[in-house]
Amino acid sequence: MFKILSKSASTGVVTTRYPETAARVSPLFRGAPKIKFARWSDARPAAEACPTEAISLCDAGSEREVTLDYGLCTFCGYCAEADLSGAITMTNEFALAVRARQDLTLIARYGLNGDGTHQELQSVEQGSVVHEPGQTEAAIQRVAKVLGRSLAIREVDAGSCNGCELEIGALNNPIYDLERLGIHFAASPRHADMLLVTGPVTRNMELALLKTYNATPDPKVVVAVGACGISGGIYGKSYAITGSVGEVVPVDVFVPGCPPRPEALLQGILIAVGRLEQRFLGLRFNNEGFAS
Amino acid sequence: MSESRYDWAAPWPSTSHGVEAYLDVPRELIPGALAALREHHSARLTSVFCEDRVMTEQCFYNYYVLESPAQRAYLVLRAGIPASDPVFPSVSAAFPSANWQEREIQDWFGLTAQGHPNPRRVALHDNWPDVHPLRKEFSAVAELPFAGEQHVYRPTLGEGVFQIPVGPVHAGIIEPGHFSFSVAGEPILYLQLRMFYVHKGIEKRFEQLPVGRCVALAESISGDSSFSHGVAFCQALETVAGLEIPARAEAIRTILLELERIYNHIADIGAIATDVGFVIANAHASRLREMLFVLNEGLTGSRLLRGMVCPGGVRRDWNREQVVELSETLRQFETEFRDLMDIIESSDSTRDRLEHTGVLPTEQARELGVVGVAGRASGIDRDVRRDHPYAAYRHWTVDVPVYTEGDVLRRMMVRVKEIGGALFLIRALLASLTDGAHRVPLPPLEQGRVALSAVEGWRGEILHWIRTGPNNRLERCRIKDPSLNNWPALVEAVKGNIVPDFPVINKSFNLSYSGTDR
Numbered sequence: 001m002f003k004i005l006s007k008s009a010s011t012g013v014v015t016t017r018y019p020e021t022a023a024r025v026s027p028l029f030r031g032a033p034k035i036k037f038a039r040w041s042d043a044r045p046a047a048e049a050c051p052t053e054a055i056s057l058c059d060a061g062s063e064r065e066v067t068l069d070y071g072l073c074t075f076c077g078y079c080a081e082a083d084l085s086g087a088i089t090m091t092n093e094f095a096l097a098v099r100a101r102q103d104l105t106l107i108a109r110y111g112l113n114g115d116g117t118h119q120e121l122q123s124v125e126q127g128s129v130v131h132e133p134g135q136t137e138a139a140i141q142r143v144a145k146v147l148g149r150s151l152a153i154r155e156v157d158a159g160s161c162n163g164c165e166l167e168i169g170a171l172n173n174p175i176y177d178l179e180r181l182g183i184h185f186a187a188s189p190r191h192a193d194m195l196l197v198t199g200p201v202t203r204n205m206e207l208a209l210l211k212t213y214n215a216t217p218d219p220k221v222v223v224a225v226g227a228c229g230i231s232g233g234i235y236g237k238s239y240a241i242t243g244s245v246g247e248v249v250p251v252d253v254f255v256p257g258c259p260p261r262p263e264a265l266l267q268g269i270l271i272a273v274g275r276l277e278q279r280f281l282g283l284r285f286n287n288e289g290f291a292s
Numbered sequence: 293m294s295e296s297r298y299d300w301a302a303p304w305p306s307t308s309h310g311v312e313a314y315l316d317v318p319r320e321l322i323p324g325a326l327a328a329l330r331e332h333h334s335a336r337l338t339s340v341f342c343e344d345r346v347m348t349e350q351c352f353y354n355y356y357v358l359e360s361p362a363q364r365a366y367l368v369l370r371a372g373i374p375a376s377d378p379v380f381p382s383v384s385a386a387f388p389s390a391n392w393q394e395r396e397i398q399d400w401f402g403l404t405a406q407g408h409p410n411p412r413r414v415a416l417h418d419n420w421p422d423v424h425p426l427r428k429e430f431s432a433v434a435e436l437p438f439a440g441e442q443h444v445y446r447p448t449l450g451e452g453v454f455q456i457p458v459g460p461v462h463a464g465i466i467e468p469g470h471f472s473f474s475v476a477g478e479p480i481l482y483l484q485l486r487m488f489y490v491h492k493g494i495e496k497r498f499e500q501l502p503v504g505r506c507v508a509l510a511e512s513i514s515g516d517s518s519f520s521h522g523v524a525f526c527q528a529l530e531t532v533a534g535l536e537i538p539a540r541a542e543a544i545r546t547i548l549l550e551l552e553r554i555y556n557h558i559a560d561i562g563a564i565a566t567d568v569g570f571v572i573a574n575a576h577a578s579r580l581r582e583m584l585f586v587l588n589e590g591l592t593g594s595r596l597l598r599g600m601v602c603p604g605g606v607r608r609d610w611n612r613e614q615v616v617e618l619s620e621t622l623r624q625f626e627t628e629f630r631d632l633m634d635i636i637e638s639s640d641s642t643r644d645r646l647e648h649t650g651v652l653p654t655e656q657a658r659e660l661g662v663v664g665v666a667g668r669a670s671g672i673d674r675d676v677r678r679d680h681p682y683a684a685y686r687h688w689t690v691d692v693p694v695y696t697e698g699d700v701l702r703r704m705m706v707r708v709k710e711i712g713g714a715l716f717l718i719r720a721l722l723a724s725l726t727d728g729a730h731r732v733p734l735p736p737l738e739q740g741r742v743a744l745s746a747v748e749g750w751r752g753e754i755l756h757w758i759r760t761g762p763n764n765r766l767e768r769c770r771i772k773d774p775s776l777n778n779w780p781a782l783v784e785a786v787k788g789n790i791v792p793d794f795p796v797i798n799k800s801f802n803l804s805y806s807g808t809d810r
Binding site for chain 2: 003004007008011014024025026028029030049050051052074075076077078081090155156157158159160161162163164165166167168169170172173174175185187188189200202203204205208212228233234235236237238239240241258259261
């Protein structure tokens with residue numbers, strides 16, 4: 001007993017104050033890639049290197065449409081390594097959680113030279129990929145009102161590699177200590193206000209996810225975690241995979257990353273119940289330009 | 293062809309890691325061959341898998357991967373199975389470790405394992421139509437209807453006997469699988485497992501992607517073993533290409549393999565403590581794991597060590613400050629780790645819950661082909677790092693802790709000892725870290741080459757087997773996670789224990805669902 005107390009005393013308080021204070025992130029942490037579209041003279045090497053096709057090309061005649069999807073991105077940095085024009089840099093940014101799936105996609109258009117390199121950038125815009133609708137404004141307010149401060153979460157692994165579970169588990173450690181925010185993990189969906197779902201949703205887990213969703217009382221929110229949960233990620237389209245979380249149940253917040261670090265998860269959870277504002281909007285981050 | 297062509301008692305061809313001996317054996321001789329190899333060389337059947345070569349050779353091949361520490365080698369038996377007669381003799385009754393793997397072959401390739409004691413579906417659940425996804429003609433992106441019946445669990449009969457169904461969605465933050473406990477009062481009579489809920493078609497996916505992109509896929513086989521699986525895969529490519537990686541890259545890989553071992557072991561020690569109600573120990577253990585995650589991030593850019601290994605070496609070199617940071621953090625970690633073990637070991641009630649709980653006897657462990665931490669706690673003195681060294685393990689001796697009691701306590705003690713060994717090894721590697729290149733380019737891969745790669749992940753033996761195809765793609769990639777060998781051991785270890793002890797027994801194995809299900 002004395003050993004336990006003395007160890008606790010000598011350890012002191014180790015808990016972070018995030019999100020009140022900024023996250024402590026190593027300068028070497030690989031976060032989201034940032035692309036200077038105007039400088040991008042050729043998207044092909046990056047698209048070729050990307051393991052998840054987060055950068056994809058569609059050439060039509062002398063025009064090229066480049067889609068950048070942060071919902072597929074695993075922050076691996078292969079694109080920045082392969083790109084020859086120096087347009088891609090890996091940033092430290094991780095707080096990319098969004099309410100609408102299309103906020104994670106950007107589409108750039110270029111004219112093409114004969115050798116397949118880009119002419120001047122014609123336009124960059126937010127993706128218009130239509131996905132399942134998030135909640136209506138009224139529903140968000142109701143959720144915030146009913147669930148706003150304290151929250152019970154049921155975690156559902158619908159097919160992940162277990163990487164996301166490691167980081168979600170870390171939210172319970174003394175550093176991130178989720179309970180300081182009045183949030184805890186519940187053992188049953190019947191006790192939960194929120195489902196935190198990792199994916200991709202496998203064919204063999206589809207029914208279990210649906211049953212878990214139906215067992216969760218209303219009002220409820222669903223957060224899709226990680227590249228695979230948002231889009232299927234590295235596993236792509238497969239005979240064994242039904243699809244992203246959003247293809248099986250309605251999703252309210254998407255948290256990119258592979259896996260998302262604990263602070264990113266926390267941000268997504270708090271956005272879902274209206275306790276934090278979304279910071280990322282494709283072209284803009286914290287109301288400042290991001291992609292350009 | 294007659295049996296006399298083969299002398300199973302003869303020494304195995306001398307090989308080095310990655311250059312295994314292959315032997316073509318008629319399918320009907322396989323059961324006898326495996327039994328003879330087990331008898332003469334204490335060979336362990338570690339993986340059984342199939343390959344579809346119908347388009348080029350009008351047949352399938354079954355591969356039987358054996359390992360013998362006495363011979364210090366892997367031996368691969370290959371049996372051709374004509375497409376016109378797609379059956380092979382099952383060896384599961386004599387080699388329980390083949391049970392799930394033979395059923396995978398039935399599900400994925402449509403071959404029949406004749407005489408299998410339990411030939412039901414395993415990887416494709418009962419509601420799948422009659423398809424065989426790993427056959428070449430099967431489209432990787434096929435959308436299939438749900439069909440067939442619900443899974444029927446074996447009934448449990450007797451007065452006062454009942455079943456407790458658990459999962460696939462579990463109460464904790466863990467992966468999905470279904471456990472059906474048959475109990476009489478509190479003691480567990482029998483546990484039925486149903487896995488493959490997170491089957492993602494990863495082996496098929498490897499055939500779709502160019503090899504460069506496959507590294508990220510290998511890192512996503514099992515999240516807590518990202519680095520080990522990444523290394524196993526890259527080693528296979530390097531073997532095919534005949535590529536030697538620089539000494540510095542080998543050292544960095546080895547250090548990170550050991551770091552992965554430490555961060556998982558410390559988390560498991562904490563989790564075992566939690567499951568017997570010793571929460572404060574877990575608070576410290578999870579704090580220590582976080583310390584290592586922060587270190588991982590500073591060394592590789594990823595808390596789970598992802599995006600670091602690449603064919604030909606590692607993607608990032610370390611500067612002086614990173615090396616200092618690494619040794620400083622480990623020094624601090626070691627002090628705190630000793631404090632933690634001091635706290636755990638001075639608790640008699642904790643020891644009381646862990647000792648004699650979830651016992652897996654040596655004989656059973658051997659019969660089931662149990663690997664890694666669980667094997668070493670049950671007297672199975674095997675470790676790929678020592679028996680079939682790769683990377684920098686070729687130049688260092690690895691101490692392999694072995695216990696014979698096979699209970700939860702010993703599975704924890706193996707981890708404790710291995711953390712000590714890993715810290716020692718990392719320090720030695722850092723002290724002898726030489727300057728030089730950290731990666732060399734991988735040349736284009738020749739078509740039709742095969743390679744087997746083995747890595748001792750923190751759970752145990754990871755195997756990757758590849759065959760290269762045209763255009764820098766793979767024709768086949770077989771993944772064997774240690775969990776695939778070890779799940780049946782959990783079934784044995786829980787027998788006779790009370791239900792409330794199941795979580796701690798399960799945690800002491802801590803097997804990967806995603807690695808098993810792929």
